[in-house]
Amino acid sequence: MSEQEVSTATVVDGSAHAGSSGSSGPASARRNLFNGSMGRNVGLVLALVALCIVGYVTAGERFASIDNVLTILRMAAVIGVLSIGMTFVITAGGIDLSVGSVMGLSTVWASTLATQTMAADTHWIVMVGTALAVGTVCGLINGVLIAYGKVVAFMATLAMMVGARGLAEMISNRQTQIVTVKPFLTFFRADFIGIPVLVWMFVVVAIAGWILLNRTTFGRRTIAVGGNPEAARLAGIKVKRHLMYLYCLVGFTAGIAAVMMLGRTTAGSSTNGLFYELDVIAAVVVGGTLLVGGRGTIVGTVFGVLIFMTLTNIFTLNNMSTSAQNVAKGVIIVVAVLLQQRFASRTRSD
Amino acid sequence: MVNADPQPTRPLLQMRSIVKQFPGARALDGVDLDILPGEVHCLLGQNGAGKSTLIKVLAGAHQPNEGQILIDGEPVTIPHPVAALKLGVATMYQELDVVDGLTVAENIYLGHELSTVGFSNRRLVAKNTRALMKRLGHPEISPHREVGELSAAGKQIVSMARALSHDARVIVMDEPSAVLDSEEVENLFRVVQELTSSGVAIVYISHRLEEIRQIGDRITVLKDGRTVAQNLQVAQTPTSELIKLMTGRAVDNVFPAREPVAEEAEVLLAVESLGLKGEFSDVSFEVRAGEVVGFAGLVGSGRSEILETVYGARRPTEGTVTVGGAKLRAGSVAAAVDAGIGLCPEERKSQGLLLDEPVYRNITLSTFGRFAKSGFLDEQAERSAAQEQAVALDLRPAGVERHARTLSGGNQQKALLARWLVRGCRVLLLDEPTRGVDVGARAEIYTLIRDLAASGAAVLVVSSEIDEVLGLSDRVLVISEGRVVHQGPADSIDEHGVLDLVMEGSAA
Numbered sequence: 073m074s075e076q077e078v079s080t081a082t083v084v085d086g087s088a089h090a091g092s093s094g095s096s097g098p099a100s101a102r103r104n105l106f107n108g109s110m111g112r113n114v115g116l117v118l119a120l121v122a123l124c125i126v127g128y129v130t131a132g133e134r135f136a137s138i139d140n141v142l143t144i145l146r147m148a149a150v151i152g153v154l155s156i157g158m159t160f161v162i163t164a165g166g167i168d169l170s171v172g173s174v175m176g177l178s179t180v181w182a183s184t185l186a187t188q189t190m191a192a193d194t195h196w197i198v199m200v201g202t203a204l205a206v207g208t209v210c211g212l213i214n215g216v217l218i219a220y221g222k223v224v225a226f227m228a229t230l231a232m233m234v235g236a237r238g239l240a241e242m243i244s245n246r247q248t249q250i251v252t253v254k255p256f257l258t259f260f261r262a263d264f265i266g267i268p269v270l271v272w273m274f275v276v277v278a279i280a281g282w283i284l285l286n287r288t289t290f291g292r293r294t295i296a297v298g299g300n301p302e303a304a305r306l307a308g309i310k311v312k313r314h315l316m317y318l319y320c321l322v323g324f325t326a327g328i329a330a331v332m333m334l335g336r337t338t339a340g341s342s343t344n345g346l347f348y349e350l351d352v353i354a355a356v357v358v359g360g361t362l363l364v365g366g367r368g369t370i371v372g373t374v375f376g377v378l379i380f381m382t383l384t385n386i387f388t389l390n391n392m393s394t395s396a397q398n399v400a401k402g403v404i405i406v407v408a409v410l411l412q413q414r415f416a417s418r419t420r421s422d
Numbered sequence: 423m424v425n426a427d428p429q430p431t432r433p434l435l436q437m438r439s440i441v442k443q444f445p446g447a448r449a450l451d452g453v454d455l456d457i458l459p460g461e462v463h464c465l466l467g468q469n470g471a472g473k474s475t476l477i478k479v480l481a482g483a484h485q486p487n488e489g490q491i492l493i494d495g496e497p498v499t500i501p502h503p504v505a506a507l508k509l510g511v512a513t514m515y516q517e518l519d520v521v522d523g524l525t526v527a528e529n530i531y532l533g534h535e536l537s538t539v540g541f542s543n544r545r546l547v548a549k550n551t552r553a554l555m556k557r558l559g560h561p562e563i564s565p566h567r568e569v570g571e572l573s574a575a576g577k578q579i580v581s582m583a584r585a586l587s588h589d590a591r592v593i594v595m596d597e598p599s600a601v602l603d604s605e606e607v608e609n610l611f612r613v614v615q616e617l618t619s620s621g622v623a624i625v626y627i628s629h630r631l632e633e634i635r636q637i638g639d640r641i642t643v644l645k646d647g648r649t650v651a652q653n654l655q656v657a658q659t660p661t662s663e664l665i666k667l668m669t670g671r672a673v674d675n676v677f678p679a680r681e682p683v684a685e686e687a688e689v690l691l692a693v694e695s696l697g698l699k700g701e702f703s704d705v706s707f708e709v710r711a712g713e714v715v716g717f718a719g720l721v722g723s724g725r726s727e728i729l730e731t732v733y734g735a736r737r738p739t740e741g742t743v744t745v746g747g748a749k750l751r752a753g754s755v756a757a758a759v760d761a762g763i764g765l766c767p768e769e770r771k772s773q774g775l776l777l778d779e780p781v782y783r784n785i786t787l788s789t790f791g792r793f794a795k796s797g798f799l800d801e802q803a804e805r806s807a808a809q810e811q812a813v814a815l816d817l818r819p820a821g822v823e824r825h826a827r828t829l830s831g832g833n834q835q836k837a838l839l840a841r842w843l844v845r846g847c848r849v850l851l852l853d854e855p856t857r858g859v860d861v862g863a864r865a866e867i868y869t870l871i872r873d874l875a876a877s878g879a880a881v882l883v884v885s886s887e888i889d890e891v892l893g894l895s896d897r898v899l900v901i902s903e904g905r906v907v908h909q910g911p912a913d914s915i916d917e918h919g920v921l922d923l924v925m926e927g928s929a930a
Contacts, residue, residue: 287798287799288794288797288798288799289790289791289794289797289798289799290797291799292783292790292799295776295779296776296779296787299776299777299778299779300772300773300775300776300777302772302773303772303773303774303775303776303787304776304787305735305755306733306735306755306765306767306773306774307759307787307788307841308755308756308758308759308760308788309756309787309788310756366776366778366779367778
């Protein structure tokens with residue numbers, strides 16, 4: 073995002089109150105809407121900029137180097153892909169606590185001796201297919217339980233979180249499974265135009281997610297289901313089926329994240345993705361997606377992920393403990409949610 | 423105003439010219455109410471006459487904009503519900519406000535727990551509760567029973583005991599018999615009589631005139647937010663007089679003229695012995711192209727449930743719905759919508775609209791998939807289709823980009839109608855189409871509905887306002903307690919007739 077875009081957005085956002093009560097032809101209202109969401113993103117950009125300044129002041133060139141930026145992005149990629157999937161589920165008013173576990177299970181299943189042998193004999197894509205299939209099936213189970221079994225999303229995915237982690241331990245026997253399929257590693261550890269493949273994958277998933285949410289009937293249904301499920305149902309939208317698809321989607325992104333994790337760490341392990349669900353949900357909510365559903369923003373989520381990863385990076389560079397880092401994360405989450413509530417009450421009072 | 427008798431004793435509670443203005447609607451427009459000690463004072467009025475608002479003002483849940491409340495001749499203000507209780511005014515709402523997970527004693531003393539230095543005094547609470555239960559004729563209900571295990575009647579007793587635990591001098595009962603069977607009603611009456619004999623005044627709200635005859639002393643009639651009659655002695659006021667007072671004015675000429683429906687017009691919607699266990703049974707009717715059929719009945723009579731079942735939002739336990747000759751898959755909204763049915767639900771905000779989405783997306787909520795090309799939205803096409811309907815229905819303001827939340831009730835209703843017009847629905851189900859809509863916009867909506875019928879749609883209207891059903895429809899079905907008790911042309915029956923049927927049904 074360029075400087076100029078940001079500054080115009082701020083101005084229009086400031087005049088949004090006047091605009092909403094006055095005349096609203098299609099063009100002006102669309103501009104309001106556009107800039108409304110842009111206006112929210114301004115806060116995120118400012119936060120990220122502030123963090124970068126802090127990083128530069130405290131760690132200097134070590135922070136501002138190309139290498140370090142790529143490190144941040146590489147770390148952001150896995151959480152980022154999960155967060156894109158999570159954005160959809162939260163926009164629809166749901167939640168998925170199992171993303172971290174499902175990703176862990178997918179890394180284990182895709183790196184078992186059997187899978188790796190088959191991959192070595194045929195093509196490394198077998199490992200990718202396995203990870204995606206495992207993730208999607210876990211999502212499908214979540215989705216069926218939630219949509220048709222009427223289990224509360226929190227509980228269904230909590231059960232999956234525990235269950236998938238346990239299954240991963242059983243399959244791996246709590247051993248770390250090293251990936252030995254060379255072409256797989258070569259592919260996912262490569263750079264493309266100086267940027268790691270993992271980062272490209274995140275970019276592609278984010279763009280695809282943005283299009284899916286904002287430009288397709290799938291996205292419109294997601295927003296409708298989250299905004300008012302009863303109205304959506306009475307308008308003829310198949311709410312249950314859509315919910316099931318959404319959990320499949322987030323499972324699928326957990327599969328993608330698993331592939332990326334395998335590429336980055338070269339190991340499948342039942343401890344992969346431990347507590348990721350918390351980082352993912354935090355990033356999505358800090359990005360501006362409403363936890364109650366009805367509004368979601370992919371751009372916000374990307375910023376949310378970058379903010380958290382930059383923060384982690386700064387703490388690491390300054391040799392500060394993860395404990396202090398967690399305190400800072402907690403503060404950020406609370407501040408973001410407070411700001412969000414203020415925003416929500418402002419729009420409600422128009 | 424009718425004022426039958428001079429008042430013998432000094433009133434315990436008086437409400438003088440109470441006015442309550444809500445955004446867009448004047449719910450109370452000068453209400454007077456006098457309550458004498460030890461009487462059963464009946465408050466009568468149709469749905470929307472202002473009874474609920476009035477008792478909420480009395481309970482401190484709403485603040486009146488104008489008017490005065492006097493207790494023992496002293497002016498008082500009731501800024502919040504606790505203040506009402508302190509003044510000795512307790513209210514039992516229709517939805518009993520007991521907490522299922524707590525015990526009887528805990529419910530009764532909820533909010534004013536008896537305690538000694540912070541520890542709740544369980545023994546005293548239990549003793550007092552037993553005394554209250556005995557006074558109310560239910561010594562068998564233990565203070566330690568969980569309220570969730572009690573019947574509706576039992577919960578009501580708990581609610582009453584709570585009122586008495588506050589030393590209430592006036593107890594307002596909002597349709598207390600609605601949840602009771604006839605035996606339990608007898609016990610309720612016994613309790614009411616005992617309370618009044620000890621000087622407690624009861625404000626009794628009920629649609630069932632029979633009950634009022636049985637236990638009422640005096641009647642106040644509300645209509646359109648005003649007191650139209652007070653101090654009527656129950657014994658000396660014939661039922662016909664009461665119904666006339668409740669329905670009041672001659673039907674205004676707001677209803678557009680209706681064209682006779684051709685005999686050979688196609689039957690678009692046919693419902694055959696439809697039933698839903700516990701809600702309604704054996705409902706059969708047909709709606710022809712160009713016809714408006716109205717459902718009259720009280721709230722809770724099953725009319726909305728019938729509508730939702732026809733639409734597939736509830737799965738029927740028996741019967742079929744046929745649209746344009748093809749039988750509909752039961753319990754599937756998507757199937758109903760595909761067959762060309764559209765529903766404008768009773769609760770526009772919670773069931774109809776995405777309030778924080780632009781109006782055009784609300785209008786195209788059931789059609790955006792049609793405008794889309796292989797899954798990709800065509801928002802430009804959506805906008806222009808929505809704009810077209812907005813102009814046709816005279817949506818104000820006409821801009822379709824603003825959020826649905828900013829529209830008035832009448833215009834939200836229009837947006838919902840537009841949703842189905844974009845889709846080209848041939849069968850429209852309208853549940854309370856004019857609820858929360860002001861008088862001017864009402865006439866517009868009536869005209870729209872008639873125009874839709876004239877263009878060949880089959881329209882089904884449910885309304886609590888009997889004059890609306892009669893004025894708008896070609897044919898009327900009177901629903902009472904889940905049964906169709908009358909079916910015929912709208913001009914063959916009048917408001918009195920409908921009310922008679924409805925009251926008869928519910929008194930049984």
